[in-house]
Amino acid sequence: MARLPRLGFGGAAVGNLYAAVSDTQAQAVINAALAAGIRYFDTAPHYGFGLSETRHGEALAGCDAIISTKVGRVLQPIASPARERHGFVDAAPFEPVFDYSYDGVMRSFEASLQRLQRNRVDILLAHDLGRDTHGEDHPDHMRAFLDGGYKAMRELKDAGAVGAIGLGVNEQAVCDEALDHADFDVFLLAGRYTLLEQTALDGFLPRCEQRGVKIIVGGPFNSGALVETPAGGPIHYNYALADAAIIARVERLRRVCAAHGVPLAAAALQFPLAHPAVASVIPGMASPAQVADAIAWMETPLPAALWSDLRAEGLLHPGAPTPASRAAA
Incomplete structure (x- = not known):
């Protein structure tokens, strides 16, 4: 895994989390981070339903930066979206749908590469697994991940398309559970x-x-x-x-x-x-x-x-x- 700097950049806000941020403002804050010496940027398809990844792709084009993004949701186009959905304001016209299967992870990853304008990412994280998030559906999602999505992530790492794999979650318990069944390089624990x-x-x-x-x-x-x-x-x-x-x-x-x-x-x-x-x-x-x-x-x-x-x-x-x-x- 690439050596991470002590301070990185959390990219949910430039996906319009809780408040709309213009493209110009998003570019300005990412440029300010680069100018301050920050070289690690974390994003996800869920952040603005592709908006954060797209803005990172545009701002970091040609930059030597470490990027992490996530899988576990696929984005489905929708017409006439509400102004605020899942905490994001004026986001892209997609609906995030949980999918931890092999095919779902591969589809999500390929779409992320296009938005990020890259042919690989340094860290790929399975996003928002856990009982607090999924309630009674947690065992089904975890099974789909361990049987399918995890295999996809390992294949991507073995092929060099991903530098390291792990989970990006808010729940410590699901990290412990995942370690009971598989090997990981990193956990992004919020x-x-x-x-x-x-x-x-x-x-x-x-x-x-x-x-x-x-x-x-x-x-x-x-x-x-x-x-x-x-x-x-x-x-x-x-x-x-x-x-x-x-x-x-x-x-x-x-x-x-x-x-x-x-x-x-x-x-x-x-x-x-x-x-x-x-x-x-x-x-x-x-x-x-x-x-x-x-x-x-x-x-x-x-x-x-x-x-x-x-x-x-x-x-x-x-x-x-x-x-x-x-x-x-």
Whole structure:
């Protein structure tokens, strides 16, 4: 697998997630990421139903960039789509349909290559498997993937059309389940190993380290909960309004960071990278200003006492590596 940079670019926002972004704005934010030295870009057919991939293809044409995209849905043309569908606004006129079969994965991959204007991708991820996503249909989708889609991904990797394969999911449990049946290079796990949520340390991350599976941390801010917000502003977690317990924990994290004079977002962005299984973090970026913020947070010095205070407050898992502990190793 290609060596991933510590900071990558999450491409859902340029697929018009929650808000419309013009082609010009999308080009500007990807150009800003390139100018800042970011060379890893993650996208998916689901993001704007092809829109994010198309915009990445246009902006990254001729660029030496690492690209990951996903399979597990095929896009079917529709007439007169609603303005907002599945969280995407003014997206392309397609409907995403889950399909983890061999043929579905191959069809999805070929369409992605056309939109990305490439003949291969560095990382291919099976998107949104899991019981939280599919409920009672999860066993059928997992069976279709293991019996068909996984075989397709392995063939693509063996043929050199893909550099590495894995899952791109929001659920830790489905990664553990997949490891029971097959081998993977990488998991893109969104929101499950962050400054706010660290249960992945209880077995899962050690298992990945033992198996040589790398982790890409998506959603390092837990849907924005770990980014500084104006006083009284709403706090979101896991794509919805946060409950009282999450709000209280975020405020405790914020107070400890403030006592050390560092932004909560800087601690949140740097924390996951201390684990040896974590290769990259990929916050979503919707504007050049957000690119600049991410770069600044990655470069913010964080005192060792910050991590010891967070642990003393019960806000860090007892076994969580920190940037300070890794630097001292």
